[in-house]
Structure formats: C-alpha cells, structure tokens
Amino acid sequence: MSENRKVLLVDDEVHVLHAASRVLRKFVDVTTADGPQEALKQIQTNGPFAVVVSDQNMPGVDGIKLLGIIARKAPSTTRVMLTGNNDQQTAVSAVNDGRIFRFVTKPCDSEDLKKVIEAGIDHHQAMVAERELLEQTLSGSIKMLVEIVAMSRPHAHLRASLIQRWARMVNKALGSKPSLEQGISAMLCTLGYLTLPDSLADRYLNGDSLTPEEKRVVNEAAAQARDLVLNIPRMEGIADAIYYCRKGYDGSGFPADDVAGENLPEAARILCALIDLAEVATGPAPSFEECMAELEQNAPRYDPAILEAMHQALGGDQVFAGNAEAEKLKVSVTELAAGDTLASDIRDAEGRLLLAAGSPLSAVTIKRLRSVESLSEQDAHIVVWRQSLAPSETESDPASVT
Known part of the structure; x- marks a missing residue:
C-alpha cells in the first residue's frame, strides 16, 4: 500500500492558504480550497485526501459542519481544525460533530502544524490498512451467506444478483464511488427471506399477490437480516443499509x-427503489417504462436523484439477458465455469x-450441481451465458463492491 500524502487546506482567507501552502508543499502534496463548497468539490474530484485542515470561522458553513460532512463522505480522511477560539464548547463541538483528529488553536507554529499533519497521515494510513484487512476478512463470511441464500432460496439469490447489478449501474450514474456498504448490502438484502415460511417466500418472489399482513411480514424480514449480519464484527453500516432498505424517502414503510x-x-435509499423495481418487474415481463411509471405513482417514497439515475442507467435492463460481451452456450455439468450465468432454471x-x-x-454452486445424481448420471447439459473474455474477479465475486 503506497503512502497517501495528499493534504487539503481550507480557509476563506486566500493569503493564509498561500502562506501555509508554501510551507507544506515541500513535504506533502497540497491542494487548497477557499471555502466549504470548493473543499467538497475537491473531495469529490481529487480525493482521497490523507488529511484535511480546515479553518473554523468561515461564512456559511463553518469548519465544524464542514468536517462533519467530510467525515461522512470520506471517513478515512483525517480531519484537523484550526481556530482562534479556545473555548471549551467549540472544542467539544469539533470533536463530537466534526469528529476531528486534532484541534489546533491559532496562531500555529509551522513546525507544530507539520507534526500534526504527519500524525494525521499516519492515522489515515492505519485506517486504510484496517479497512483493507476488514474487507479481506469479511469476504469469506459474505460468500458463505450468499451461498446459503443461493442453496436455500434460489429465487432470492437471483433477485439479489439482479439488484446488485442494478446498484452498480445506478451508483455509477449518481457519480458516487463504490462502497463496501452498497456492494454487500445489495447482495444480502434478501437474506431475511430465509426466515419466511417457504410458501410465503415462494409466492412473494414469484410476484403473487400478498395480503397486507403478509406484506408486513416480508418487510419486517429486513430486521431479521440486520440481526444476522450484526453477528459479523464491523458490519454495522451494512446492517443499517439492510435494515432500512424497505424505508421510503418520505418516511413510509418499515421500520416505523x-x-x-x-x-x-x-x-x-438505492435498495428501496431497486427492490420495488424488482417486485414490479416480476412475472410477465413489462417494459422498463411501465415499471418506472408504476414506481413514480408513489414518487415521494424514493429519493428523486436515485429515480433519475435509474432512468439514466438501467434502460431496459429489468431482467437478465446476455450483454454484448456474453455468449449463450449449452455445456455439460462438468464444463460449467465460475462466472457463468444460468440461462434457464435447473x-x-x-x-x-x-x-x-x-x-x-x-465454485461452490458448481460443486453442488455436480453432486446432484440426476444431473451427473445423465451428464446433463445446461444453457449458460458466458463472457467471451474470462470474467474478472469483480464480475464473478458475489461480495464485490465495484
């Protein structure tokens, strides 16, 4: 892992930015922003930054609010605040709301600022390393849960795979960077269906009409999924995304x-819209426009930006079909390969x-198919979509977030 030494300085006084930049550029990669809006733009276009150093007293959005926003948008970026105020309430607010690493009062000696930034870079590197280790450690747990859903509720696994593909496309249209929460929560959003009675799960996933009580039970399965995911350490963000995946932008739905x-x-918010899209697209294949028109009858339930991104990104892709790089093949059970996609039920x-x-x-589902006596004895042939080029790890890994 190469060391990130990018530092963003934020201050509405341009002469202060120039003076600090001259001192710091000798040992770090400095970017400046003359206010909160420019800072957020730099975070979006030139991040990730190892450290952000922001002045507190700026017009409009002050430093505490800015660093709080950055904490949500770029949680691994170390946040440092400079201020002329040294009262206790400012410090408490900075720590609680801005979740800062250091609170530095003005005037600040250049050598002291260098030491703070170096410590901030070390802190950033430690957080990135921890996150990478977490992702690697989680991969096996996530794959196991995905395989359990695939074997126990095949149609739930199919829906989750479909929603994950849609989520990647919508995320790209939104201009958001791929995140662990989005990728894994999309694959595990149907995990709660394992707790449903078999008949109810089958009817729901087949698009049959449900009573209001049955719909409530299906929606509350999100809580069961959340509880299962919380058994895995450091999955709180993913658990929250799954728990609220049936909650509308207007506050409707579950939980109350x-x-x-x-x-x-x-x-x-993305999952809520995509799960509802999957529901209305189940059964006789309606057009994408018809599906979206049905969703828009209840438009307040969805984030407007996400609805717009769905229009831009999904087009007619509401059911699985081979893409331009895929070839439809009929292969024997022994010839199946990881990354293939089934073109028919088995x-x-x-x-x-x-x-x-x-x-x-x-690899796990292929091993399971090869162990089925009726398939192996007849050397059954199965129709699959296969990428003309070998699928990448990202495309074949159900826990991928890209």
Whole structure:
C-alpha cells in the first residue's frame, strides 16, 4: 500500500492558504480550497485526501459542519481544525460533530502544524490498512451467506444478483464511488427471506399477490437480516443499509421510526427503489417504462436523484439477458465455469428448483450441481451465458463492491 500524502487546506482567507501552502508543499502534496463548497468539490474530484485542515470561522458553513460532512463522505480522511477560539464548547463541538483528529488553536507554529499533519497521515494510513484487512476478512463470511441464500432460496439469490447489478449501474450514474456498504448490502438484502415460511417466500418472489399482513411480514424480514449480519464484527453500516432498505424517502414503510430523507443511508435509499423495481418487474415481463411509471405513482417514497439515475442507467435492463460481451452456450455439468450465468432454471429429478435462471455460478454452486445424481448420471447439459473474455474477479465475486 503506497503512502497517501495528499493534504487539503481550507480557509476563506486566500493569503493564509498561500502562506501555509508554501510551507507544506515541500513535504506533502497540497491542494487548497477557499471555502466549504470548493473543499467538497475537491473531495469529490481529487480525493482521497490523507488529511484535511480546515479553518473554523468561515461564512456559511463553518469548519465544524464542514468536517462533519467530510467525515461522512470520506471517513478515512483525517480531519484537523484550526481556530482562534479556545473555548471549551467549540472544542467539544469539533470533536463530537466534526469528529476531528486534532484541534489546533491559532496562531500555529509551522513546525507544530507539520507534526500534526504527519500524525494525521499516519492515522489515515492505519485506517486504510484496517479497512483493507476488514474487507479481506469479511469476504469469506459474505460468500458463505450468499451461498446459503443461493442453496436455500434460489429465487432470492437471483433477485439479489439482479439488484446488485442494478446498484452498480445506478451508483455509477449518481457519480458516487463504490462502497463496501452498497456492494454487500445489495447482495444480502434478501437474506431475511430465509426466515419466511417457504410458501410465503415462494409466492412473494414469484410476484403473487400478498395480503397486507403478509406484506408486513416480508418487510419486517429486513430486521431479521440486520440481526444476522450484526453477528459479523464491523458490519454495522451494512446492517443499517439492510435494515432500512424497505424505508421510503418520505418516511413510509418499515421500520416505523422518524428516520427519512437524507438521514437514511444512501445504500438503503438505492435498495428501496431497486427492490420495488424488482417486485414490479416480476412475472410477465413489462417494459422498463411501465415499471418506472408504476414506481413514480408513489414518487415521494424514493429519493428523486436515485429515480433519475435509474432512468439514466438501467434502460431496459429489468431482467437478465446476455450483454454484448456474453455468449449463450449449452455445456455439460462438468464444463460449467465460475462466472457463468444460468440461462434457464435447473431442477432435480423431482422437479425441485435448485438454481434459478439468471443466477451467477460460483465454485461452490458448481460443486453442488455436480453432486446432484440426476444431473451427473445423465451428464446433463445446461444453457449458460458466458463472457467471451474470462470474467474478472469483480464480475464473478458475489461480495464485490465495484
């Protein structure tokens, strides 16, 4: 992991920025912003920064509020605040609201500022290293949960795979960077369906009509999924995204609390719209325009920016189909490869569904299919979509967030 030494200085006094930049540019990569709006623009376009040093007293959005926003948008960036105020309340607010690493009073000696920034860079590197280790450690747990859903609820696994693909496209249209929360929460958003009675899960995933009580039970499965995910350390953000994936932007839906609008996790807002899209697209294939028109009859339920991104990104992609790089093949069970996608349902000798059309195959699911006696004895042939080029790890890994 290469060391990130990018530092963003924020101050509405341009001469202060120039003076600090001259001192610091000799040992770090300095970018300046003459106010909060420019700072957020730099975070979006030139990040990630190892350290942000912001003045407190700026017109409009002060330093505490700015650093609080940055904490949400770039949590691994170390935040330092410079201020002429040394009262206790300012310090408390800076720590609690801005979640800062250091609180430095003016005037600040240049050598002291260098030491603070070096400590901030070290802190940033430690956070990035911890996150990378976390992602690697989580990968096995996530894959296990995904495989359990695939084997226990094939149609739920198919829906999750579909929603994950949509989420990647919508995320790109929104201009957001891929996140662990968005990628994994999309794959695990159907985990709670494991707790539903078999008949209810099947009817829901087949698009059958449900009673209001049955709809409530389906929605509350998000709480069961949240509780399962919370058994894995450091999954709190993903658990929150799954818990609120049935909560509308207007506060409607489950759970019945006061969280709404921008206070909902972005991943949850995306999932809410995509889960509803998957529901209206189930059954006889309607057009994408018809699906979106049905969603827009209840427009307050969805983040307007996400609805717009769905229009831009999804087009007619509401059901699985081979893309321009995929080839439709009929292969034997022994010829299946990780990264293939089923083009038709697979059932056992009794007609029970093993994997649904549209499901991506992994090494585990292929091993399971090869162990099915009725398939192996007949050397059954299965129709799949296969990338003309070898699929990348990102495309074949169900826990991928890119």
